[in-house]
Structures are given as structure tokens and as C-alpha cells.
Amino acid sequence: MDERKRDSMIAYLRHRMEEFGITPDMLASALASDESEKTNARYRAVTGETWSGEGEMPQWLRQAISAGQSIEHFALSPKTAEKAQGKRAVDWEKDPFAGSPLARSSER
Incomplete structure (x- = not known):
């Protein structure tokens, strides 16, 4: 994503958060609770x-x-x-070997 699109997305999200009364602390708390649900x-x-x-x-x-x-x-x-928990999600769009035998043979 280029810098201009990123800045535009951040401005949009800040505007929507303000519109709905969501503070950065509320967002951080919600994200933290999502993480704790995954660990259980x-x-x-x-x-x-x-x-x-x-x-x-x-x-x-x-x-x-x-x-x-x-x-x-x-x-x-x-x-x-x-x-x-330690496993990262694979971004298949950027994986040049996605769908090939090389992608299937490695341990994820």
C-alpha cells in the first residue's frame, strides 16, 4: 500500500472512530480481549x-x-x-510458491 492510501485510510478510520465515540484505549482493549480469546x-x-x-x-x-x-x-x-499461538498467518498472495509442491513440502 502506498503512503497516500495509507494516510487516507488512517484519516478515514480516525473519523469513523470519532463519529462512533471510540477512543484509542477502547480499541486497544478490544484488541487485547480478542488476543486473550485466542489463547484460551x-x-x-x-x-x-x-x-x-x-x-x-x-x-x-x-x-x-x-x-x-x-x-x-x-x-x-x-x-x-x-x-x-506462535504460528504466523501465511500471506498467499505474496507467496511465489503458493500451490506448488515447494509450498506443500515445508513445515508451517
């Missing part, structure tokens, strides 16, 4: 969606269970959960 994941789908086991069961897990899959299949062990 007990179940994870292959797509990366997670569920802590609290509250309503997410649609992806309900569908898998109704299709015959066991909930234990999606359970994370403590080591797996720690490993997933």
Missing part, C-alpha cells in the same frame, strides 16, 4: 477457527459433529495450543 482455545478447525469450549458451540463444530466427527478430533493438546 481448546478446539480448532483445519481452517484455523477456534473455540474455547465456553458459550455456544460454533457452527463449524456443530456441523462436523452432526456429520459424524467426534469433538475430540478437534481438541488441542496444551503443546499444540502453544505452538499454534
Whole structure:
């Protein structure tokens, strides 16, 4: 993204935050709570969606269970959960090897 587009996006976001009464502290708090929800994941789908086991069961897990899959299949062990936290998302648009055997053979 070029500098002009970036500055324009920041100005737009600041304007919308002001319009809705959102302060930077409120935004930081919301982002921090999102991060804490991710760290408490007990179940994870292959797509990366997670569920802590609290509250309503997410649609992806309900569908898998109704299709015959066991909930234990999606359970994370403590080591797996720690490993997933440190994992970075892959930006496939910028990956020159996306879809090639080289992309599939490396450990992510």
C-alpha cells in the first residue's frame, strides 16, 4: 500500500472512530480481549477457527459433529495450543510458491 492510501485510510478510520465515540484505549482493549480469546482455545478447525469450549458451540463444530466427527478430533493438546499461538498467518498472495509442491513440502 502506498503512503497516500495509507494516510487516507488512517484519516478515514480516525473519523469513523470519532463519529462512533471510540477512543484509542477502547480499541486497544478490544484488541487485547480478542488476543486473550485466542489463547484460551481448546478446539480448532483445519481452517484455523477456534473455540474455547465456553458459550455456544460454533457452527463449524456443530456441523462436523452432526456429520459424524467426534469433538475430540478437534481438541488441542496444551503443546499444540502453544505452538499454534506462535504460528504466523501465511500471506498467499505474496507467496511465489503458493500451490506448488515447494509450498506443500515445508513445515508451517
